Amino acid sequence: MNKKYRLLAEQILLAQLIFTSFIILFEKELVLPPWAQAAGRLHPLLLHFPIVLLLMAFLMAIFKPKDTTEFQSYYHRFQRSILCLAVGLSGITVLMGIFLAQEQGYQGELLFWHKWTGVAIYYFGTVLYFLNYWPLFRNKLQKGVSVLGVALLMMTGHFGASLTHGENFLLDPLTTGKEISTVPLDSALVFEHIIQPILQQKCVSCHNEDKVKGELMLTDLSSILKGGKSGKLFIPGNPQMSLLLERIHMPMEEKKHMPPSGKVQLTKAESRMLYHWVSTYGSSKAKVVDLPLSDSLRILAMAFLKPKAVEVDRFDFDEADPDLVKDLNSDYRTVAHLASDSPALTVNIYNKSQYTVKQIEELAPIAQQVVALNLNKLPIQDADLAAVAKLKNLRRLDLNFTDITASGLSHLQALGHLHTLSLSGTQLEIGPLEKQLAGLKALKQLTVWDTGLDVGALENLEKKFVAITFIKGFQDDGASPxxxxxxxxxxxxxxxxxxxxxxxxxxxxxxxxxxxxxxxxxxxxxxxxxxxxxxxxxxxxxxxxxxxxxxxxxxxxxxxxKNTYIPDSVRLSYVLNRVHKAAGAHTFFDGKLGQIGANNPAWANYWAGVRDTDLELYAEFKKPVALSSVGVHYMVEEDTGIFPPDQIEVWGATQPGAWKILSRFQAPKTSKGETPSIRLVEGRFNTTKVAYLKIIAKPVYSIPSWSRRKGNKALLLVDEMFLN
Amino acid sequence: MEKEIEEHGFSFNRRRFLSSLSLGIGSAALGSLLMPDLWKGGGAGIEDSLAAGIPHYAPKAKRVIYLFQNGAPSQQELFDYKPKLRDLRGQEIPPSIMGNQRLTGMTANQSSFPLVDSFVGFKQYGQNGTWVSDLLPYTAKIVDELCIVKSMYTEAINHDPALTFLQTGSQQGNRPSMGSWLSYGLGNENKNLPNFTVLLSRGVGNGQGVYSKLWSNGFLDSVHQGVQFSSGEDPVLYLRDPEGLDRKERRDMLDQLSQLNDLSYQEFGDPEIASKIKQYEMAYRMQSAVPEVMDLSKESDDIIKLYGPDCLVPGTYAANCLLARKLSENGVRFVQLYHQGWDQHGNLPFEITKQAMDVDQASAALVTDLKQRGLLDETLVIWGGEFGRTSYTQGTLTADNYGRDHHPRCFTIWMAGGGIKPGMVYGETDELGYNIAQNPVHVHDFQATLLHQLGLNHEQLTYKHLGRRYRLTDISGHVVKDILS
The missing domain is CATH 2.60.40 (Immunoglobulin-like)
Known part of the structure; x- marks a missing residue:
């Protein structure tokens, strides 16, 4: 290279070095204009040039001629020029790569390694280029360092290729067998298109005409039926006795497990399909779609045959005016971007009472961008769907519990991308529905729960439109009340x-x-x-x-x-148990009943309890009342030591201090293992006028010997008393 | 001669160095044209370049219903079938399995750790022959819709920190709850209802508390706070107009109030004032939207049979599941249920049977119901607790009774819908159900996956607070790609 050009090139290299380092350093701050994005996308194209040139420069350095003729000097200069060009181009490639990485979808470990090995190559090449001025390097080190360069180049290339084409792109055809050829869903046969491909992929490599391991061939139906050295593989209809299934389901450690460890194993779905095939062997020649809808083999096989991933929707329309989108948002209508880098919009409309068809019609300016529309539970009429039909790019439409009919779907025929439609809770008729479905070519999922359609008619429809998944939902058949x-x-x-x-x-x-x-x-x-x-x-x-x-x-x-009389004042002689205070003396006439489980403080609210003293209650009436019975409402929970009262006494008086006993009675005793309960015990007596009343309920002071708490004091819990 | 010239060229002089450098610096200036925010000072951050309220990429799920089984249901009795435990019943757990695990104060002093198998049987269900316990007959029927993850693990060993960790990504609290993060990241779908709602119920089993800190907005704007719906006459407290105030008066009052609030916002600039105005407006709209959502009287007989009769008894788990469906259907982003009572330290066979009866039918019904409305593909349903339970018994092992202590090393959850692979079991535990044998899923991995399904990159959903950016997944978490459909 002419020296003038060389110096210029070196200046450019240096400038590029700084520029690129700057971009790498502040990569997080990058906001790319469209032209830079386009340049970024050139990365996969451009990268081939520096690869070839770098490789050439490295190889030339490695296989440098030994003689010291003029040729060598020429060779050297040529190598250096190639390296210069290669480094310059790799700098540009790095830059573009960084631009490309800003786009969505590039992240993770692979990108990390690709990026930094790539950047490393660029710096490595630059340093190498300038080190050429150092004779020691040129004569001694260059070879070895160039080998390193080649290795680095390979690594970067590999990571990059995995990033673009997917991991294992290269080895995939070797490691997994032949891809199953795609068969149209409605013509797939059970054996030919489901079972045979499984065997072909996972078994035939050892069980074929050329390599008949265990004297077993799995290439066609007749040889499968024949079996091998250890006998027949299965008896049709009897999966429990099948050698085939036994071998498949043995633990991996077993020597006889098939496929042998180290080979690619059957997936769960595959072994389940083999199981169902063996048990319903008669269906080998049948079409998958002719099997009953609920047949396990059919369900698995459909999943097996259907293209695995639902393709991701791609939108190539322009973004709507952001101000317009903002204006179209109201309290009852939400217009939102599907994602931050997507022009697609989703629209939800809410609130029955606020709905008018205008809410849909107003979407006209963004008709191109709306891909999902939710109109559930609105009073939508068939005619309103004409406004929906203007949203040409609609993918998903929810019309659950609206007032539309099947005939109204004729408006939707214009929607060539509509793949998901929900009609649950609408009233549909099978004839019109069938007619309209034929026109909805892109439809993949249809929800028809609670539409009044007959189960049998729906099944026919399902068989007719195999590309559509029908969601029928739960309908009580009365079989399991x-x-x-x-x-x-x-x-x-x-x-x-x-x-x-x-x-x-x-x-x-x-x-x-x-x-x-x-x-x-x-x-x-x-x-x-x-x-x-x-x-x-x-x-x-x-x-x-x-x-x-x-x-x-x-x-x-x-x-x-019933509690006829409520005393005008009440008081207790002794304090209540610490955790069972309830409302004190007022507990007994507040009308609030307690529940079982009073030892848990959360439920103890209405229970007044005593353990060490009698429950002694004084009550006064301003006007004397005619009393004929006293009832006490209490809880029993033998296991936790809550016992019935031992004895209850009722005293009455018309003058202070002139007590007269009215009744003395006992509650039924509890016994071991009795379930907890709440009970009432009443003491009756001749109707007596009283102004002063004293009720004494005595707890059990010594728990009987049959209890594990024997000898201890029992707790007495009372929530109400009844004066009649 | 050639050599000398080259060496001369190698030794740059100052002038040449600077002149080359000038080109370089010029190029850097050129580069800065691509970075509009570079010179704007410290505030520029990721959250500024990402408009809050728009997902980062096209989401699979738009909404989440999280059926939280509070107290930690025992995986051994529900999903993680371990026949080996039957053979080893009553034997000590091998120290090699137990390792040097941190135990809770409840079993740390236990002298013996005998293994115990499940008192209840398991059967295989669905296309893949998934094992499900006899305690969950309804869940078993929909197993083809579920992705059962058996290899969840967490860091905390007690309820409150574990619960807080799952919900907020931190054991200590004060961080925004998952629902708040989603509200912040995705914005409102229906402006008449809160973005994040909470429903509580309790079973008869040993219960653990739930506190409102679990649905706190943390440092996020308070509009993202979870709103608790209760079962009584007033599902949302203080929503009803006071006696004698009609809707027009309320409107006038709100208009006046927001003028006053505006004034004070202009004076103080506190963003919480702006939030307050928004919340008053939302409450006003909720006054008409909430009664409609909470009205169960129009649900058909099929729906009542699907969820079970308790779905009409307010405050039950079944009723909350039905409400969750109604809220979700109306665009509530995150519906959080808590069912208390799963903390079976003792008396496990009795309590877990009751607990399972509470939740089995309604949980399965929710999945079925969402599906039949075409909503399951955009609604992510999650069922699970805060950690698992030990394979050894707590307390004495008797013929028909035992208990299990807290176990953070593995537990089972299930997910359905929302772009998660149906009919799948992910992860395995060892033969004793004590350690994870395959595909561990950390709580942060689970959170990252959840956000991913809603179109949010967990590394980019950040909020700057006290000088640093916070994430739900703190500084870790990987999306579990294997379970995405």
Missing amino acids: LQLNPIQVNNASMVFNDNLEVQLFHPIKGTEIRYSTDGSVPDSVTSDVYKTLVIDKNTFIKARAFKKGWYGSETSSFDFL
Whole structure:
């Protein structure tokens, strides 16, 4: 090279070095204009030049001639010029590569390695070039260093190729067998297009005419049936006894496991398909689409035959005006970009009461960009779909629970990209639907749950349009009824003063509530039907819910308790147990009943408890009342030491201090292993006028010997008392 | 001679060096033309160049329903079938398996660690013969829709940190919850409902608390906070107009109020004031949208049979699943359910049976229901707890009773829809169900995968706070590509 040019070239190299280093250093800040993006995309094209030139320069350095003639000097200069050009071009390639990497979809370890080996080559080449001025290097080191360069070049190339073509691009044809040829879905045969390709891929390499391992050939149906050295492979219809399946399912460590360890194994789906094939061997010659819809083999085979990944939608239209998009957004209409680098828009419209067809018509300026539209639950009419049809690039349309009919879908014929359509909850007819589906060529998924279509007719449709996946959803066939959940009660309190209208309630509409008040379990025939029920005394209701198509509910029990008199003032003689204070002396007449599980503080709210002292309650009435019974409502949970009261005394007086005993009674004893319960015990006596009342309930002070807590004091828990 | 000339050329003089350099520096200036924000000072960051509210790439899923099984359900009784444990029942767990694991205070002092198998049987279901426990008959029926991940693992050994870690990416709290990150990253789909809602229920099993910090917006704008919907008459607290105030008056009041708020925003510039205005407006719109969503009276008989009769009893898990579907269907980005009561340290056979009955039918129903509305492909449903349970018993092992302690090293979750591969089991544990044998999935990997399905790059979804950028996945996490369809 002429020296003048050489110096110029070197200057350019240096400038390029700084420029490139700068870009690499601040790569994160890059915002590329379109021309730079285009330049970036030239990276895969341009990179071949520096590769070849660098390789040439390195090889020339490695295989440098030994003689010292003029030829060598010429050779040297030529090598240097090549290197100069190569380094310059690799600098440009690095730059373009960095531009390209800014695009979406380039990330991960491969990119990391490709980028940094590439950058390394560039610096390496630059340094190498300038080191040429150093004679020691030129004479001694150049060869070895050039070998290193070749290695680096190979690595970069490999990473780059994997990035572009996918990992294992090179070795793929060697490691995995022949790709299964694609067969149209509706003409695929069970054996020929499903089973045989599996065997072909995974087994035939050892079991063929040339290499008959174990005297077994798996090349065609007749030799498969013949079996091998160890016998027949299977008896059709009996997968449990199959040698074929046994070998496949043996643990990997077993020597007899097939395919042998080290070979490519069957996938789960493949071995399941073999299993189903063996069990329904008769269907070998059948078409896959002729198998029953729910057949396992059919479902697996369809998945096997269908193109694996749904192609990613590509959009080649222009971006909409951002201001326009912003303006089209309202409280009831959302227009959003599918992704930050995509021109595609998705639109959702909400709120039945605000809907007019204008909301769709207003999308006209962005008609090209809308790819998904959600109109679920809006009162959309068939005519409104004409406005939808203007959105030519629509891929996905949701019309669940709208007022459209199948005939209305004729508007959608214009939508050549529509692949997903939801029509659940609309009223469809099979004839028009079939007619319209024929025109929706791109359709892949159709949702038709709750559309009133007949199951059989739908199955026919499914067989006719095999490219479409029909989603039919859940429809109760009545084959496995569920049990109704228990009845609830709506009364604010179970304690009443004079009389009460009982409000029984079941959350499911149309259930019949039947009840009894005599303790018997209600049935669906003889027991009273609940309509209204007014009670004026303690009533113990058992109730169950019934409805056609359901099992009757479990029995719910409700104790309605009457309390005629509420004292004007109350007080307790002794303090209550620390965690069972409830509302103190007022606990007993607040109408609030407790629940089982009172040892958990969260449920202890309504229980007043004593353990070390009697529960002694004084009550006063401003006007004397005529009392004839006293009831005490308490809990029993033997296992945790909550026992019934040992004894209850009721004292009355009309004057302070003039106590007279009215009743002394006991609650039924509890026994070992009894399930926890809440009970009522009443003491009755001749009607007596009282102004002062004293109720003393004594806890069990020594737990009987049958309990694991024997000898300890028991807890007494009371939530209400009833004065009648 | 040639040599000398070359060596002369090699020794640059200063002038030549600077003149070459000038070209170089000029080239750097040229490069800076491609970096508009380079000279703008420190504030320039990734989050500025990414408009919040738009996914980074085309999403598979638009919404998430997270059925959180709070308390950590035992994988051995539900999904992770370990027949080997039957043979080894009552034997000590080998120290080689247990390693030097950090144990909770509840079993650390236990002198013996006998292995225990599942009290309940397993059967194979679906096209791939997936093992599912007899406790989950409904889930078993939809196993072809599920991707069961058996190799999840976490770092925490107690409920609160583990739960907080799963939800916020940090054990300590104060970070935004997953739903808040999604709200921040994706924006509203329906402007009449909050982006992130929370529903609570509890079973009869031993329960653990959930706290509102789990649905906190952390350092993000408070519009991204989770809104709890409760079961009573007022699903959203304080949403209802007070007695005697009609809608027009409310509107007038809000207009006046937002003028006042605007004034104070102009004076103080606190972004929380702007959030407040937005929240008042959202609440106003919610007043008409929420009652419609919460109304279960129009659900058909088929739906009630699908979810089970309890779906009409407010506050139950089944009712929450049904509500979750309705909210999601109406464009709520992230519906978070918590079902409490899965913490079976003791009395496991009884409690887990009850817990499974609570959630089995409704969880499966939710998947079926989304599918039949054509929504499953864009809704990601997740079912799982905060960690797993040990293969050895906690407390005494009796013929029909045992318990299991917390186990962070492996647990099972399932996902459905949202572009996750259906009918798949991912990851394996060892024969004793104690360590992961294949394809471990860390909590951050799970979070990265979740964000990926919603079109968000977990490394780019950041927010600058206290001088550094924060991510849901902190500084790790890989998208589990193998489970993407």
